Amino acid sequence: MLATLIIAAPPAWSQADASDPPSPLSSAARIVELNRGIQAFVDGDDAQAREIFERLSGEDDTDPACHYFLGLIHLRAGLSASDAESGQTPPAETPAAQTSFDQAWRSLEHAARTADSSDLPIDSLLAGVTRLTAEHPARPADEPPAAAPPNPFEFRGRISLGAAYDTNVPLLGDEARLPLSFGRKWDYRLETAASFDLSRRFDKSETVLGESLAIGIGGSTTYGWQPNIGDFDVNLYSGRAWVNWQAARDLYLGLDYEYSYAQLGRDPYVSSNRLTPVVSKIWRADATESGRTDLWYSHDYRNYLERIGDPRLNRDGKYQSVGIRHTLNLTRARHLWASYYSQHAAEGRLLGDRPLSIHAGYMFRDERTRGTEFDLSGHSILAGVEVPLPYRLSLEFDTVLTWEDYAAASAFAPRSSERRDFVQRYDLGLTRTFVARGESEWLHNLEIKLRGGAAVTLQDSNVRSRLGGDIYEYDRAIYGLRLSISF
Numbered sequence: 196m197l198a199t200l201i202i203a204a205p206p207a208w209s210q211a212d213a214s215d216p217p218s219p220l221s222s223a224a225r226i227v228e229l230n231r232g233i234q235a236f237v238d239g240d241d242a243q244a245r246e247i248f249e250r251l252s253g254e255d256d257t258d259p260a261c262h263y264f265l266g267l268i269h270l271r272a273g274l275s276a277s278d279a280e281s282g283q284t285p286p287a288e289t290p291a292a293q294t295s296f297d298q299a300w301r302s303l304e305h306a307a308r309t310a311d312s313s314d315l316p317i318d319s320l321l322a323g324v325t326r327l328t329a330e331h332p333a334r335p336a337d338e339p340p341a342a343a344p345p346n347p348f349e350f351r352g353r354i355s356l357g358a359a360y361d362t363n364v365p366l367l368g369d370e371a372r373l374p375l376s377f378g379r380k381w382d383y384r385l386e387t388a389a390s391f392d393l394s395r396r397f398d399k400s401e402t403v404l405g406e407s408l409a410i411g412i413g414g415s416t417t418y419g420w421q422p423n424i425g426d427f428d429v430n431l432y433s434g435r436a437w438v439n440w441q442a443a444r445d446l447y448l449g450l451d452y453e454y455s456y457a458q459l460g461r462d463p464y465v466s467s468n469r470l471t472p473v474v475s476k477i478w479r480a481d482a483t484e485s486g487r488t489d490l491w492y493s494h495d496y497r498n499y500l501e502r503i504g505d506p507r508l509n510r511d512g513k514y515q516s517v518g519i520r521h522t523l524n525l526t527r528a529r530h531l532w533a534s535y536y537s538q539h540a541a542e543g544r545l546l547g548d549r550p551l552s553i554h555a556g557y558m559f560r561d562e563r564t565r566g567t568e569f570d571l572s573g574h575s576i577l578a579g580v581e582v583p584l585p586y587r588l589s590l591e592f593d594t595v596l597t598w599e600d601y602a603a604a605s606a607f608a609p610r611s612s613e614r615r616d617f618v619q620r621y622d623l624g625l626t627r628t629f630v631a632r633g634e635s636e637w638l639h640n641l642e643i644k645l646r647g648g649a650a651v652t653l654q655d656s657n658v659r660s661r662l663g664g665d666i667y668e669y670d671r672a673i674y675g676l677r678l679s680i681s682f
Contacts, residue, residue, distance in 0.1 A: 253345025259306040266303035357386040359675025368665025382421040390415035406441040430458040445477035463500035512564030520556030528583035535585040545631040549583035570602040587628040595620045605658045624648030642681040
């Protein structure tokens, strides 16, 4: 039978190049889930495969791969039912087979409407299903009720615990005098953090324009402290609301509002109202995501709550930035470490699609305050690389190089020229994934990671005090470990 031959053949959408219409929040997790569904289908576990593809299609109804495999699952079920009753009734007249063939046709027809690739043999499958149901296209009266639609609401949470060694907590220059209340400028740092996001997604049938719409709210809290330098303990609280609109298949427009309030040494320090619009474009090579471009603007109004004796040091004001960043995916972990993943198939299904990626970008900052000491224009170059490694490891390196031109001479050196700083930031980390998304059977979105790394900041400035000391020039290194649990 034609349909039997089609199902027996390897699916055109293979695990090696499986991808999905990305979500701005969880494209990597979706790829993992798509691969889990494909593997379940290949292994003959249609119940699990159907659950995965129905959930993914509920999150993004425009993904042809989900409907394609749902069609194959229903078609296989129909053929099995007709074989079980062979010799009694024609296949299309078997009630179970008739229902499955009807569902297969609807799923494959949906895939045909949303697919933009000729790699999927949808047309030939539709022709085969049409032949099977030509004589009795009506659905039987005893067809089971349709499954309940997927829950459009999604909750995501994250908690983390960190410990670090900080070489320069108060950010003092090499020649600066240590305040009498400090025994030293280095200390250990401990930190706890928690955050959540609650979102509601509207698919294409529920939106007037575009492919989908998601709205959400979220919040976070962070507490970091040093055992010996308590004046620089930090409490940070934030709340946010956001909207993401998928205008076209690979084009997203987002808007994020965030309010934050911070304490320094348990005293009020700063509050912030920030509005950030973002435009994101996904690039594809064949069906695989090959890169991503993000363009953003940020408008942040800050109100500093510290007491100041000189109005020139007033930092209240508008902090604006505009930037662009492009990420290029060079290859996937399963191709980079083919020998390793050929011997660790289970790990490959979970982590084999992690990309070897590089990114580069540019950001311009314009900061205008009520005082004069901190007004500036800044230019930043962003760059980095992420390398997936065997044994659930990944290596990350990021750097930001910033040139800051201040609008006036410093109040601490009034006879000097206008202040100019050059700031270098480097971050190197090694991450181990203990539980990947989709790996836990009882909590599907659970992810547990441990990251160890070093972050170095080198700030050079042309400002010197009347005594020749450094005012804004310092070096800082932070070495630490952080355990993150997402769910």
